[in-house]
């Protein structure tokens with residue numbers, strides 16, 4: 038009953054509702070006969086291909102006007118034409134992407150093509166219905182994404198090359214420079230030992246300066262190696278309890294903290310997605326500095342964390358000597374120090390390592406400080422830091 042009313046509906050009216058329905062589709066339809074010629078085309082096909090019904094009639098699917106191409110731009114071979122394939126194999130062809138030339142606008146349309154054979158009662162193919170949808174815009178977006186991806190890939194390759202160059206440079210700096218440096222130091226010490234009685238006080242003083250200088254260069258080289266060691270390994274990232282990492286650091290720094298009678302106040306800390314050894318190093322450097330740059334008073338260090346919309350905001354506050362205004366950014370650069378070696382030993386690599394570690398976690402680090410009052414180092418770890 039229902040079947041009957043549907044077919045009545047479809048075939049009623051002068052033009053026939055089926056034709057109206059087919060013309061209202063946002064899908065192009067071309068029906069080819071077994072001689073491979075267009076028998077019927079709907080309105081969307083006319084608009085899409087820029088050809089009238091008359092122009093399309095009897096056109097063969099491999100007509101040079103179409104100038105059909107594959108997705109990669111190579112010309113379509115005649116025997117691979119989906120209409121011919123369906124005619125030959127008596128099977129449908131599905132979801133084939135092709136580009137066709139539009140003579141009217143002289144541009145290319147991208148089509149997602151399907152063909153379906155229609156059979157006579159005796160089982161021969163009488164027609165091929167070729168339906169296609171317009172994917173020109175989608176293809177343009179995909180092409181843009183592909184080209185973006187390719188340029189990202191090529192940048193990643195360039196970066197990998199320059200990283201490899203840097204690693205080689207660090208290797209040369211650490212291994213090859215250390216040997217001549219050792220030579221300079223030992224010959225200076227030999228000079229001092231052998232000619233001790235012949236040299237006056239000033240000459241001895243100069244030799245001591247030179248030996249100190251070469252020792253400093255050695256420390257700088259070793260710290261450069263240390264800095265370059267911290268690199269990203271996304272496989273090392275895991276869900277971890279930052280309070281546990283901090284407790285390990287405190288155990289590690291037990292002697293330093295004890296010697297300085299440091300009072301550590303740890304507030305509740307969150308579970309984060311981070312690299313445990315990098316987070317360990319970050320806390321270690323900040324805690325060490327908080328004690329190292331202490332004032333006359335007993336060091337009091339507070340480690341806290343505030344939850345923000347997208348980040349965990351950690352803070353490490355001390356009551357130490359503080360930092361002069363104007364230096365709060367510079368101290369995160371490699372080998373930047375505010376103090377002479379005589380006052381506080383160091384090479385200025387600790388905070389550069391902290392900056393690098395936080396950057397590898399896609400967070401940021403900064404300091405707020407008041408000279409004589411203490412400093413608070415802040416750093417963020419993104420919440421959805423899944424490392425991808």
Ligand code: ADP
Pocket residue numbers: 326327328330355357358359360368373374375376382383384385386387388389412
């Ligand atoms: P280093 O301690 O070897 O000098 P860092 O990179 O750890 O290297 O620190 C850079 C500079 O930042 C230090 O020389 C010091 O002047 C300053 N600084 C770092 N931490 C603190 C702190 N908690 N309080 C005051 N000054 C600090």
